[in-house]
Amino acid sequence: MAGRLNDNEVAQEMSKMVSFIKQEALEKAREVKIKADEEFNIEKAKIVRQETVAIEAFYQKKMKQAEVQRKIAQSNHVNKCRLKVLQARQQVLNELLAEARSRLVEISNDRSKYQTLLKDLILQSLYQLMEREVKVNCRQKDVDLVKEAIEQAKQAYEKEVGSSPHVVIDEANPLPEKSAGGVVVSAHEGRIRVSNTLETRLELLAEQMLPDIRILLFGPSENRKFYN
Amino acid sequence: MAQSAQGIQTLLEAEKEASKVVATARKYRVQRLKDARTEAQKEIEALKAQKNKEHADFEKQYTGSTDDIVSKANADTETQLKEVTAAYNRNKAQVIDKLLAGIVNVQPQIHQNAKQVKRAA
Numbered sequence: 575m576a577g578r579l580n581d582n583e584v585a586q587e588m589s590k591m592v593s594f595i596k597q598e599a600l601e602k603a604r605e606v607k608i609k610a611d612e613e614f615n616i617e618k619a620k621i622v623r624q625e626t627v628a629i630e631a632f633y634q635k636k637m638k639q640a641e642v643q644r645k646i647a648q649s650n651h652v653n654k655c656r657l658k659v660l661q662a663r664q665q666v667l668n669e670l671l672a673e674a675r676s677r678l679v680e681i682s683n684d685r686s687k688y689q690t691l692l693k694d695l696i697l698q699s700l701y702q703l704m705e706r707e708v709k710v711n712c713r714q715k716d717v718d719l720v721k722e723a724i725e726q727a728k729q730a731y732e733k734e735v736g737s738s739p740h741v742v743i744d745e746a747n748p749l750p751e752k753s754a755g756g757v758v759v760s761a762h763e764g765r766i767r768v769s770n771t772l773e774t775r776l777e778l779l780a781e782q783m784l785p786d787i788r789i790l791l792f793g794p795s796e797n798r799k800f801y802n
Numbered sequence: 803m804a805q806s807a808q809g810i811q812t813l814l815e816a817e818k819e820a821s822k823v824v825a826t827a828r829k830y831r832v833q834r835l836k837d838a839r840t841e842a843q844k845e846i847e848a849l850k851a852q853k854n855k856e857h858a859d860f861e862k863q864y865t866g867s868t869d870d871i872v873s874k875a876n877a878d879t880e881t882q883l884k885e886v887t888a889a890y891n892r893n894k895a896q897v898i899d900k901l902l903a904g905i906v907n908v909q910p911q912i913h914q915n916a917k918q919v920k921r922a923a
Contacts, residue, residue, distance in 0.1 A: 614834040
């Protein structure tokens, strides 16, 4: 068989085969490289996209959180400011009432007016109690005026009701010295009490008059919508 | 026959070279995949840094405006507080007089149901 091809032809065929093998290898390598570059781009883009989405979401959330925090802080601040103003008003109101309280003593300075006042206070208390036996507590210095006032009150009471209660001044338990005046009328050993002292009247009146005081001091409310 | 042995040898060597070439290409591929990851990470880091900066700028701008609102609210409150004391000083005499007048104004009234009792008596 060695006779068919001579040496040159053998060599030629050999080199053809060798270069064929080389060629195949180069082509294969190129394919692999091209594929590799494609996959590189795809993979890189995929990773970047995934992370980008995550980052976007993260920062969106952060912004929203910051916004919420900001709103909360603002709201808190507004509330605090409102409270400040309200506290100032309350304080001013307390000062006003304290001053009114200190002026109560002036009422008992006008003896005749105070006398009439005592009579009315006692009468009002008797009407509240509608009792036959009552006790009156007053200031020690008012005892004489109160005695007179009791008589006047009993007369008026009798005219209206038809009977006259038995009224006793409890001189053993007078109202404190620094009280501004007025009376406390009680029945059944103090189980039913009508406190008609000037101080209690001031307290009651102040509480009932709060809406009017507000308007007189600070003007009507700007935000209020309903008045009924 | 020595020729064919040599020929086979040559072919085998060629194959070896060929498979080396292909192996290199495959190594390149593996490297490319790794590179994809690292390159992507680099890009991501850059993106993160940029986003962070954007966010920080945004925050700075916003805290600025919030401070404005806060200081305005404080100024308003100061005005209102001053108004409270002013109004108080303006009107307190009136209110105190009204209170004192109310205290002295006693209207003794018998209970309306009690009136019938009197009539019965």
